[in-house]
Amino acid sequence: MPSLIExxxxxxxxxxxxxxxxxxxxxxxxxxxxxQFILDRLQQQVRxxxxxxxxxxxxxxxxxxxxxxxxxY
Numbered sequence: 348m349p350s351l352i353e354x355x356x357x358x359x360x361x362x363x364x365x366x367x368x369x370x371x372x373x374x375x376x377x378x379x380x381x382x383q384f385i386l387d388r389l390q391q392q393v394r395x396x397x398x399x400x401x402x403x404x405x406x407x408x409x410x411x412x413x414x415x416x417x418x419x420y
Contacts, residue, residue: 349357
Protein backbone atom coordinates (compact mmCIF):
# COMPACT_ATOMS: atom_id res chain seq x y z
CA MET A 348 0.00 0.00 0.00
CA PRO A 349 1.36 3.44 -0.92
CA SER A 350 2.48 5.66 1.87
CA LEU A 351 0.86 8.97 2.74
CA ILE A 352 3.76 10.90 1.21
CA GLU A 353 3.47 8.99 -2.07
CA UNK A 354 -0.27 9.66 -2.17
CA UNK A 355 0.31 13.37 -1.52
CA UNK A 356 2.90 13.48 -4.33
CA UNK A 357 0.50 11.69 -6.65
CA UNK A 358 -2.31 14.14 -5.77
CA UNK A 359 0.03 17.08 -6.34
CA UNK A 360 0.99 15.71 -9.76
CA UNK A 361 -2.67 15.27 -10.65
CA UNK A 362 -3.41 18.83 -9.54
CA UNK A 363 -0.59 20.14 -11.76
CA UNK A 364 -1.87 18.13 -14.73
CA UNK A 365 -5.42 19.35 -14.12
CA UNK A 366 -4.26 22.96 -13.97
CA UNK A 367 -2.32 22.51 -17.22
CA UNK A 368 -5.33 20.86 -18.89
CA UNK A 369 -7.65 23.66 -17.79
CA UNK A 370 -5.27 26.23 -19.27
CA UNK A 371 -5.00 24.24 -22.49
CA UNK A 372 -8.78 23.92 -22.76
CA UNK A 373 -9.20 27.65 -22.24
CA UNK A 374 -6.57 28.39 -24.94
CA UNK A 375 -8.30 25.99 -27.34
CA UNK A 376 -11.67 27.55 -26.58
CA UNK A 377 -10.33 31.04 -27.34
CA UNK A 378 -8.85 29.77 -30.62
CA UNK A 379 -12.16 28.18 -31.53
CA UNK A 380 -14.03 31.41 -30.81
CA UNK A 381 -11.61 33.37 -33.02
CA UNK A 382 -11.85 30.81 -35.83
CA GLN A 383 -15.65 30.85 -35.69
CA PHE A 384 -15.61 34.65 -35.92
CA ILE A 385 -13.33 34.45 -38.97
CA LEU A 386 -15.48 31.72 -40.53
CA ASP A 387 -18.65 33.78 -40.02
CA ARG A 388 -17.02 36.79 -41.63
CA LEU A 389 -15.76 34.73 -44.59
CA GLN A 390 -19.20 33.19 -45.12
CA GLN A 391 -20.74 36.66 -45.19
CA GLN A 392 -18.13 37.79 -47.73
CA VAL A 393 -18.81 34.76 -49.94
CA ARG A 394 -22.55 35.48 -49.84
CA UNK A 395 -21.94 39.10 -50.85
CA UNK A 396 -19.63 38.01 -53.67
CA UNK A 397 -22.20 35.50 -54.90
CA UNK A 398 -24.84 38.24 -55.01
CA UNK A 399 -22.48 40.56 -56.89
CA UNK A 400 -21.58 37.82 -59.39
CA UNK A 401 -25.23 37.05 -59.96
CA UNK A 402 -25.91 40.72 -60.60
CA UNK A 403 -23.01 40.90 -63.09
CA UNK A 404 -23.98 37.88 -65.17
CA UNK A 405 -26.37 38.69 -67.98
CA UNK A 406 -29.51 36.61 -68.08
CA UNK A 407 -30.08 34.26 -71.03
CA UNK A 408 -33.76 35.11 -70.90
CA UNK A 409 -34.79 38.23 -72.77
CA UNK A 410 -36.82 40.82 -70.95
CA UNK A 411 -40.49 41.34 -71.86
CA UNK A 412 -39.62 44.47 -73.85
CA UNK A 413 -37.04 42.59 -75.95
CA UNK A 414 -39.20 39.51 -76.46
CA UNK A 415 -40.57 39.18 -80.00
CA UNK A 416 -44.25 38.38 -80.23
CA UNK A 417 -45.19 34.84 -81.15
CA UNK A 418 -45.83 34.16 -84.86
CA UNK A 419 -49.63 34.00 -84.50
CA TYR A 420 -49.86 37.75 -83.71
